[in-house]
Amino acid sequence: MSLAYQADSLAKLSNNILDGLPAKYNLCMILLRKELLHEAQECYSEMKDVSVQFDLPRYKFWNPSGLGKVALANKEYKKALNYFEEAQLYENTAIVNPAHLIVLRNNQAKAYSALQQTNRALDRVDDALKLIESYHSPLNNRYLRQTLRLKANVLEKAKFFERAANVYAQYIDLLEETELETKAILEQEAKSFYEAEQHKLQLALADQKLATQEVELKKLQQEKSLTLAYILVFIVTVFSALIFWYFQRQFRLSKVQYFSKDPLTGLFNRLYLHNRLEKLIADHKGFCLVTLDLYEFKKFNDKYGYLVGDEVLRQLAAAMKESFRESQDIIVRSGGEEFVILCVSPSAEGVEARLDTVKQKLLLKTKQMVDDEVKFNTKVIRYTHQGLTTLLVQIDNAFRGHSNRKQKSQNVA
Numbered sequence: 001m002s003l004a005y006q007a008d009s010l011a012k013l014s015n016n017i018l019d020g021l022p023a024k025y026n027l028c029m030i031l032l033r034k035e036l037l038h039e040a041q042e043c044y045s046e047m048k049d050v051s052v053q054f055d056l057p058r059y060k061f062w063n064p065s066g067l068g069k070v071a072l073a074n075k076e077y078k079k080a081l082n083y084f085e086e087a088q089l090y091e092n093t094a095i096v097n098p099a100h101l102i103v104l105r106n107n108q109a110k111a112y113s114a115l116q117q118t119n120r121a122l123d124r125v126d127d128a129l130k131l132i133e134s135y136h137s138p139l140n141n142r143y144l145r146q147t148l149r150l151k152a153n154v155l156e157k158a159k160f161f162e163r164a165a166n167v168y169a170q171y172i173d174l175l176e177e178t179e180l181e182t183k184a185i186l187e188q189e190a191k192s193f194y195e196a197e198q199h200k201l202q203l204a205l206a207d208q209k210l211a212t213q214e215v216e217l218k219k220l221q222q223e224k225s226l227t228l229a230y231i232l233v234f235i236v237t238v239f240s241a242l243i244f245w246y247f248q249r250q251f252r253l254s255k256v257q258y259f260s261k262d263p264l265t266g267l268f269n270r271l272y273l274h275n276r277l278e279k280l281i282a283d284h285k286g287f288c289l290v291t292l293d294l295y296e297f298k299k300f301n302d303k304y305g306y307l308v309g310d311e312v313l314r315q316l317a318a319a320m321k322e323s324f325r326e327s328q329d330i331i332v333r334s335g336g337e338e339f340v341i342l343c344v345s346p347s348a349e350g351v352e353a354r355l356d357t358v359k360q361k362l363l364l365k366t367k368q369m370v371d372d373e374v375k376f377n378t379k380v381i382r383y384t385h386q387g388l389t390t391l392l393v394q395i396d397n398a399f400r401g402h403s404n405r406k407q408k409s410q411n412v413a
């Protein structure tokens with residue numbers, strides 16, 4: 001009710017009084033329902049003045065109708081009937097809900113009944129019933145019940161007991177029907193509620209399932225990450241081992257090379273030659289050897305000095321590297337001015353030509369350094385499955401043979 005008062009106050013603040021009328025109308029209705037009859041009467045009277053002033057048919061209908069209800073409640077039946085009649089004057093021009101007309105008829109019937117004017121009362125009730133019949137509304141059942149009950153009351157009051165009983169019977173049927181409908185509605189509501197609950201339950205189960213799946217997925221992802229981590233550790237370990245192995249091998253190789261190489265010429269040394277020969281013999285691989293030593297190198301050193309002698313040795317090594325196939329042939333400085341070329345191919349084919357190239361290159365390289373021509377002796381030794389010792393003796397003999405026949409060597413350049 002306080003809200004209705006607030007609405008009315010706000011409406012009064014507004015300059016447009018017509019906009020405030022619905023709020024006023026609601027306030028009047030609430031006052032009446034609360035049985036604050038005096039206030040309700042004042043409220044309706046105020047509204048009535050406005051409706052007349054502005055010629056508003058709806059309110060011209062509603063105000064006397066409301067004032068009639070107040071009079072009815074005050075048991076001022078004649079006054080009430082006057083108001084109701086006034087309202088009825090506007091019912092065709094006012095755009096009102098048929099429900100209001102039904103209520104108006106019933107109120108008229110109540111007043112007539114109270115004044116013992118049974119026939120008029122019944123007329124109004126029947127009018128109301130006709131209106132209900134023509135008016136299709138979900139509220140019809142309620143209005144019908146109210147009207148039937150009123151009719152039964154009127155009849156009972158007029159001592160038309162049999163007719164009253166019939167109307168009561170109709171009223172009771174309607175009540176039962178209503179009860180059944182209510183039951184059906186309740187059942188339907190219960191069913192809907194049950195279905196909604198089931199739906200909620202299914203949703204909750206689905207949520208739970210989803211949560212479980214999420215947990216499982218996380219577990220799987222963790223396992224996957226763990227597996228990946230293991231794989232990564234494995235790869236890193238293998239990779240580290242490979243790097244370690246590679247560097248160790250490189251170190252070993254460089255160590256082997258360091259101890260296998262002659263520092264002056266960069267050629268392999270005698271130790272390396274022995275190892276290679278040992279391996280080739282063990283593997284039953286075919287090969288041939290070429291021995292090469294410089295002719296009268298002592299005299300050369302004495303004449304030009306050791307530094308020049310060193311340079312000649314380097315130039316000879318370079319000439320041999322250029323003339324022989326580095327990938328297949330192994331060039332070794334086996335002693336001071338003694339060299340061995342190990343040709344991995346068993347046939348000595350092409351060796352003579354290569355030695356000739358070495359001779360030419362050495363000549364070219366030493367020409368600007370010294371006046372004398374640097375010469376060397378060579379001999380080819382073929383591998384015929386003799387042992388290592390025999391081979392080494394053969395090499396030694398070849399060098400000694402060079403010395404012995406140095407003067408008449410065929411290979412002297």
Ligand SMILES: Nc1nc2c(ncn2[C@@H]2O[C@H](COP(=O)(O)OP(=O)(O)OP(=O)(O)O)[C@@H](O)[C@H]2O)c(=O)[nH]1
Nearest residue numbers: 294295296297298299301306309310336337403406
């Ligand atoms: N400059 C230089 N000379 C060396 C080197 N190694 C050895 N010699 C010298 O080579 C000479 C070898 O002398 P010999 O064994 O008599 O040989 P040769 O003088 O060539 O005599 P034949 O072989 O009989 O012709 C020696 O004088 C050594 O000092 C070296 O690294 N540098």
